[in-house]
Amino acid sequence: MEKIWVIEDPDELSGSKERATVKEPPPEKKNPAAAYSLSILLWGSGQFYADLIGKGLAFLFLMFLTAAGIVLSVLNRDAILDRLRSHRFALADVFLFAEILLLAVLVFWAYNAADAYHAAARERRRPFTGVKSRIFPALCSMCFPGWGQYLNGQSVKGGVFASLSVIGYFALFAAPLTLIAWPRLEATDSRDIIEDIFAAAVFIVLAVPVIWIFSCYDALKVSRDDYLKEPFLERVKAMNNRRRTQGWVRGVFPRIRNIFALFVVLVVLVAASYWAFPEGYYVSLLGRAERYLRHQGMTIVPGIIETMLLHLQHP
Numbered sequence: 001m002e003k004i005w006v007i008e009d010p011d012e013l014s015g016s017k018e019r020a021t022v023k024e025p026p027p028e029k030k031n032p033a034a035a036y037s038l039s040i041l042l043w044g045s046g047q048f049y050a051d052l053i054g055k056g057l058a059f060l061f062l063m064f065l066t067a068a069g070i071v072l073s074v075l076n077r078d079a080i081l082d083r084l085r086s087h088r089f090a091l092a093d094v095f096l097f098a099e100i101l102l103l104a105v106l107v108f109w110a111y112n113a114a115d116a117y118h119a120a121a122r123e124r125r126r127p128f129t130g131v132k133s134r135i136f137p138a139l140c141s142m143c144f145p146g147w148g149q150y151l152n153g154q155s156v157k158g159g160v161f162a163s164l165s166v167i168g169y170f171a172l173f174a175a176p177l178t179l180i181a182w183p184r185l186e187a188t189d190s191r192d193i194i195e196d197i198f199a200a201a202v203f204i205v206l207a208v209p210v211i212w213i214f215s216c217y218d219a220l221k222v223s224r225d226d227y228l229k230e231p232f233l234e235r236v237k238a239m240n241n242r243r244r245t246q247g248w249v250r251g252v253f254p255r256i257r258n259i260f261a262l263f264v265v266l267v268v269l270v271a272a273s274y275w276a277f278p279e280g281y282y283v284s285l286l287g288r289a290e291r292y293l294r295h296q297g298m299t300i301v302p303g304i305i306e307t308m309l310l311h312l313q314h315p
Contacts, residue, residue, distance in 0.1 A: 032128045033151045035120035037140070039113040040147060046116025050123065059112050066105055092190040095181050099197060103170050110146075110162045117150055117158075128153045130223065138220035145211055148219025161215045168211055171204035182296050199300040210266065283309060 030050060039046030044059030073080060084094055121128055130153035131137065141148030146162030149155075178198040185191045290305040 030120040030123040032117045032120040032124075032153070032155075033131050035116040036113045036147070036150045039116035040109075040144060043109070043112050046113065047119060050116055050119035052119055055115075062108075090186045090188050090190065091181075092185040092188045092194060095178075095185060096190040096194055099174055099194070102173060103166075106166045106169055110166050113147075113150075114155070114159060114162065117155060121155070129226070130154075134223050135220070137223045138216045141215040141219040142212065145215035148215065148223070152219060152222045154222065157218075161211070161218075164211050165215070167204060168208040171201035172208060174198065175201040175205055179296075182298070187297075195298055195300050198298075199304070202301060213266075 035046035035049045037046075038049055039059075042060070043063035044056035044061075047053075047056035047059060081091065081094065085091075131151050133151075137148030137151040139148075140151060141161070144162070145165035145168070146158045146160070149158035149161055152158075174197060178194060178201070182194075185194065286305050286309055290302045290309065293305075294302040
């Protein structure tokens with residue numbers, strides 16, 4: 001007789017055999033946030049974490065050379081300057097080269113951390129959705145804007161903020177160092193370039209607090225709302241759908257009210273700082289700065305300040 005059906009495992013019907021449980025996927029081996037954080041603190045350590053031993057050794061050795069070069073240059077600065085002068089290098093040329101080197105170091109620092117992040121992300125089976133901490137990303141962004149965004153799994157936004165932080169840190173170093181070194185710089189083409197950099201750095205320094213505050217706020221906001229960790233274009237599409245179905249007030253404004261509130265707070269702080277001082281305080285302050293810089297032989301920034309004073313005094 002032909003068999004119609006066969007019970008391969010009779011215990012399955014009797015219930016004596018335990019039901020198979022669904023196994024959870026194994027944990028991911030690499031954490032991009034850890035790789036980024038390690039390389040921010042020590043070049044190449046994130047690459048070691050991501051199993052890129054050769055690149056990690058190269059980056060670590062480069063950091064050692066950079067640190068050793070800075071220390072030796074500071075300790076032997078007089079001998080080095082005398083040797084450079086004997087080869088007809090002006091001090092302005094040396095200072096300009098130091099500024100370029102500083103910018104290169106900051107750019108590489110950010111690149112080294114981003115490279116470690118992406119190297120660890122490529123080893124994952126699932127996309128990285130950020131760390132579980134709700135406060136750590138904001139604390140990291142206080143030190144280096146963009147760090148918190150990387151911890152939240154937003155590498156594109158993190159790269160933008162990291163680029164702004166590199167420019168901000170460069171301006172914070174370049175502006176005061178230029179003022180200190182300016183009286184000793186010879187009147188050469190290099191000094192003209194240094195003054196151009198100084199003029200740009202002064203205005204960038206004014207924007208640095210806004211960049212830092214907004215980066216910390218963004219990192220904190222995103223870490224507390226998993227919806228905001230979705231890709232930017234997807235969120236724009238979702239917001240546009242809510243606008244079409246619910247309108248601006250119900251569909252869009254609740255999502256952007258925090259950004260709008262932050263903008264209002266910044267405007268109020270700027271207005272309060274303006275009205276908190278006596279009339280003419282800023283005019284007097286800018287006038288002293290203009291006279292000091294012009295006395296030092298600068299022309300670009302004093303010219304900009306002079307134009308501002310004309311508008312303030314004769315609006």
